[in-house]
Amino acid sequence: MFKIVNAEFIAPGIKRFTIEAPRIARKQRPGQFVIVRIRENGERIPLTIERSDPERGTVNIVVQSIGKTTHLLNSLETGDSIMDIVGPLGKPSEIACYGTVVTIGGGVGTAMAYPTAAAMKRAGNRVISILGGRNKDLVILEDEMRGVSDTVFVTTDDGSYADKGLVTDKLRQLIENGTRIDLVLAVGPIPMMRAVAEMTRKEQIRTMVSLNPIMIDGTGMCGGCRVLVEGKSEFACVDGPEFDAHRVDFAVLVQRNAMYRDAEKRSMDQYRQEIEAKKREASEAPTEAAMAGCALVTKR
Amino acid sequence: MTEKVSEKWKSKNLVPNRERIKMPRLHMPEQAPSLRAQQFTEVNLGYSAELARQEAIRCLECAKPTCTHDCPVGVKVKDFVQLIVAGDFMAAAAKIREDNVLPAVTGRVCPQEDHCEGACLLKKKGESLGIGYLERFVADYEQQHFDITTIVKAPPTGKKVAIVGSGPSGLTAAGDLVQKGHAVHVFEALHEVGGVLVYGIPEFRLPKKIIRQQVDYMRAMGVEFETDVVVGRTVTIDELLEEEGYDAVFIGTGAGLPQFMGIPGEHLNGVYSANEFLTRINLMHAYEFPKYDEPILDFRGKDVAVIGGGNTALDAIRSALRLGARKAYVLYRRSEAEMPARAEEVKHAKEEGIEFHVLTAPIEFLSDGRGWLTAARCLKMQLGEPDASGRRRPIAVEGSEYDLPLSVAVMAIGTTANPIVQSTTPGLSTNKRGYIEADATTQKTSRKGVFAGGDIVTGGATVILAMGAGRRAAKAIDEYLTTAPVVGSSQS
Ligand SMILES: Cc1cc2nc3c(=O)[nH]c(=O)nc-3n(C[C@H](O)[C@H](O)[C@H](O)COP(=O)(O)OP(=O)(O)OC[C@H]3O[C@@H](n4cnc5c(N)ncnc54)[C@H](O)[C@@H]3O)c2cc1C
Numbered sequence: 001m002f003k004i005v006n007a008e009f010i011a012p013g014i015k016r017f018t019i020e021a022p023r024i025a026r027k028q029r030p031g032q033f034v035i036v037r038i039r040e041n042g043e044r045i046p047l048t049i050e051r052s053d054p055e056r057g058t059v060n061i062v063v064q065s066i067g068k069t070t071h072l073l074n075s076l077e078t079g080d081s082i083m084d085i086v087g088p089l090g091k092p093s094e095i096a097c098y099g100t101v102v103t104i105g106g107g108v109g110t111a112m113a114y115p116t117a118a119a120m121k122r123a124g125n126r127v128i129s130i131l132g133g134r135n136k137d138l139v140i141l142e143d144e145m146r147g148v149s150d151t152v153f154v155t156t157d158d159g160s161y162a163d164k165g166l167v168t169d170k171l172r173q174l175i176e177n178g179t180r181i182d183l184v185l186a187v188g189p190i191p192m193m194r195a196v197a198e199m200t201r202k203e204q205i206r207t208m209v210s211l212n213p214i215m216i217d218g219t220g221m222c223g224g225c226r227v228l229v230e231g232k233s234e235f236a237c238v239d240g241p242e243f244d245a246h247r248v249d250f251a252v253l254v255q256r257n258a259m260y261r262d263a264e265k266r267s268m269d270q271y272r273q274e275i276e277a278k279k280r281e282a283s284e285a286p287t288e289a290a291m292a293g294c295a296l297v298t299k300r
Numbered sequence: 301m302t303e304k305v306s307e308k309w310k311s312k313n314l315v316p317n318r319e320r321i322k323m324p325r326l327h328m329p330e331q332a333p334s335l336r337a338q339q340f341t342e343v344n345l346g347y348s349a350e351l352a353r354q355e356a357i358r359c360l361e362c363a364k365p366t367c368t369h370d371c372p373v374g375v376k377v378k379d380f381v382q383l384i385v386a387g388d389f390m391a392a393a394a395k396i397r398e399d400n401v402l403p404a405v406t407g408r409v410c411p412q413e414d415h416c417e418g419a420c421l422l423k424k425k426g427e428s429l430g431i432g433y434l435e436r437f438v439a440d441y442e443q444q445h446f447d448i449t450t451i452v453k454a455p456p457t458g459k460k461v462a463i464v465g466s467g468p469s470g471l472t473a474a475g476d477l478v479q480k481g482h483a484v485h486v487f488e489a490l491h492e493v494g495g496v497l498v499y500g501i502p503e504f505r506l507p508k509k510i511i512r513q514q515v516d517y518m519r520a521m522g523v524e525f526e527t528d529v530v531v532g533r534t535v536t537i538d539e540l541l542e543e544e545g546y547d548a549v550f551i552g553t554g555a556g557l558p559q560f561m562g563i564p565g566e567h568l569n570g571v572y573s574a575n576e577f578l579t580r581i582n583l584m585h586a587y588e589f590p591k592y593d594e595p596i597l598d599f600r601g602k603d604v605a606v607i608g609g610g611n612t613a614l615d616a617i618r619s620a621l622r623l624g625a626r627k628a629y630v631l632y633r634r635s636e637a638e639m640p641a642r643a644e645e646v647k648h649a650k651e652e653g654i655e656f657h658v659l660t661a662p663i664e665f666l667s668d669g670r671g672w673l674t675a676a677r678c679l680k681m682q683l684g685e686p687d688a689s690g691r692r693r694p695i696a697v698e699g700s701e702y703d704l705p706l707s708v709a710v711m712a713i714g715t716t717a718n719p720i721v722q723s724t725t726p727g728l729s730t731n732k733r734g735y736i737e738a739d740a741t742t743q744k745t746s747r748k749g750v751f752a753g754g755d756i757v758t759g760g761a762t763v764i765l766a767m768g769a770g771r772r773a774a775k776a777i778d779e780y781l782t783t784a785p786v787v788g789s790s791q792s
Pocket residue numbers: 033044045046047048049061062063064065066067068069070071108111112211212213214215216241257258260261264265268
């Protein structure tokens with residue numbers, strides 16, 4: 001059992017956890033992730049380590065409610081425990097002094113890009129960060145990113161905060177302005193990563209993306225996480241999760257991630273019904289946990 | 301007949317040999333094929349005490365027992381079988397345990413036809429003794445009647461041993477070492493202990509309850525288990541030796557990485573590795589969805605094929621059948637004679653309605669244009685000259701292409717070494733295929749105090765061979781700890 005020493009929503013449906021996991025905290029490098037199983041009959045899901053504190057023996061994860069497991073996870077509070085956490089998994093990001101590095105985080109992807117951005121800064125790079133969200137509330141870790149970047153740009157799809165537009169619009173501007181860029185790291189929804197890859201391919205700018213295929217064991221044993229990289233199967237959990245964006249077949253990634261869509265939807269619908277039923281049972285106001293489970297809680 | 305035999309039981313088998321030879325092998329009671337094809341409960345139901353004694357009587361008590369000679373760990377078959385005849389089942393269990401710490405497992409999954417039973421003298425006269433069935437009976441009897449207070453253990457030695465991986469090799473080494481008085485700590489990457497025995501071999505062949513009981517037994521003996529630790533990532537071998545005060549390490553990480561054929565369409569939705577497929581079902585309990593959160597693999601109305609002819613292939617396809625598959629095929633590129641699966645599994649699979657397409661190999665997976673598998677394009681094969689493995693090499697028959705409609709294909713064509721430990725342990729020698737090099741009698745590796753055994757040394761093999769390696773390693777580790785001056789001090 002792994003104890004949650006702190007849990008708080010940082011945006012609607014996005015929660016940050018600090019969890020006691022001393023072995024993992026000691027070993028974590030930027031770009032690595034853990035696999036989490038919440039309870040006895042739970043599934044295993046991968047989550048990036050946002051940061052770790054080896055002294056205190058804790059790791060942080062930032063979780064967006066997507067389906068049943070992430071909703072369940074985000075219903076946990078400080079003091080609760082998580083059954084299994086294994087890691088740190090995957091290859092660490094390749095940190096070096098490249099020159100100018102642009103880190104792009106879309107939505108919860110910002111939390112995954114953050115540790116690498118910080119390490120790039122420490123390695124002496126000039127770091128330009130572009131953070132995006134659908135709206136103001138979904139732009140996360142802005143302060144943290146400012147702390148490790150020379151320049152930060154923020155975009156929102158609906159213009160409710162900072163510049164209206166997409167992170168890729170910002171990247172295009174940078175390229176068009178003639179900004180020297182030595183490396184781009186993009187983490188977020190697949191369409192965003194694919195668009196970044198197309199844009200930088202023409203400019204021949206080295207670009208890394210952190211891929212999010214479906215995983216089970218995270219140790220190279222099952223092959224479920226395989227992605228097509230220049231026509232060859234590679235396992236994201238051991239060969240990745242970061243890959244050269246210009247070599248990745250994004251269409252196959254999209255296709256494979258849709259594999260369990262129907263079952264996942266059924267599972268989520270059923271979970272919603274259970275929560276609804278529980279709410280009805282408790283005649284008084286719905287509990288905070290149930291609310292969190294449905295991601296109805298607004299930013300605190 | 302039964303009564304006549306029973307009268308002759310005393311403590312000794314009084315049935316004359318010429319009569320024993322005439323007695324037929326007693327069948328293992330099993331679930332009817334139509335019933336078991338729909339559920340995950342164990343196929344074989346086990347001998348009763350009565351059946352076990354009757355079968356045991358058939359043993360000829362050979363002066364030079366070839367059965368023991370051909371068992372990889374040298375189980376004293378003749379002796380334990382005579383204890384069954386005498387009705388002392390606990391003593392029979394103790395006799396097996398002298399050489400084999402997981403008899404409830406080996407009795408069920410050993411390829412007996414290649415080992416003990418294949419060498420049994422009775423086979424020359426007709427049918428071999430049901431050694432596996434008897435071993436299983438005795439082990440199950442022991443589990444039901446076991447008294448934990450009778451465990452004897454050597455006094456503590458003050459030495460600490462780390463076991464990496466909790467498959468049969470690691471469990472065997474752990475069990476032997478704890479008995480010698482060493483402190484034993486097992487690290488396992490997954491959230492459950494047991495290796496392939498829990499994530500690979502399905503419930504209908506090896507109930508998980510059996511592994512759990514064995515592990516509980518080891519816990520009671522003092523073995524500590526720590527799950528969720530990937531050695532090489534969470535902690536390295538060097539850190540275990542230098543920082544955590546372990547005096548020796550045994551590596552039993554198994555042959556983990558699934559192989560694919562590298563043919564077009566392998567990335568399609570519906571194409572799985574056998575490891576993923578079986579892990580989802582066994583470890584993640586997909587067959588119990590929605591009780592478990594893992595999405596169910598629902599094959600009702602679907603046609604499923606497995607590619608391969610080993611135990612893994614049969615476990616996968618029989619699981620698919622139990623999850624509702626309309627058609628279930630085995631595609632194997634050689635002929636049935638070359639199939640590496642246990643004979644009993646092939647028989648059971650056929651009874652359940654699995655269709656065997658031998659001398660058949662897929663060359664491409666076809667899709668519906670939206671990323672889902674619709675068919676396998678197959679070639680027929682014929683057998684040519686023997687290859688390096690001694691088996692006749694399959695050669696494609698020209699112009700024999702045909703498309704087999706499929707919704708799901710499972711690749712069970714073998715595994716390779718998982719490199720995580722090797723790549724993070726400087727100075728640990730591996731062979732050109734990436735497996736760890738270890739001495740055949742002591743399981744010593746190129747690193748002092750580091751031993752290795754099981755599939756990570758031999759490549760994919762069998763449970764009993766992995767256990768044999770675990771036992772040899774435990775013996776060598778014990779010698780190393782009690783004689784040689786130890787490098788890392790055990791005080792931390
Ligand atoms: C290396 C890696 C790092 C990740 N880091 C983070 C992170 O820091 N924060 C975060 O919020 N999310 C992260 N994710 C994504 C996260 O794992 C999925 O959102 C989560 O698994 C969804 O589970 P669910 O049951 O809630 O949703 P489901 O309803 O099961 O699935 C919704 C979608 O999530 C994806 N998914 C489902 N199961 C898995 C699985 N076992 N592995 C991967 N993807 C899956 C699929 O595309 C699916 O269609 C990461 C993924 C990977 C591979």
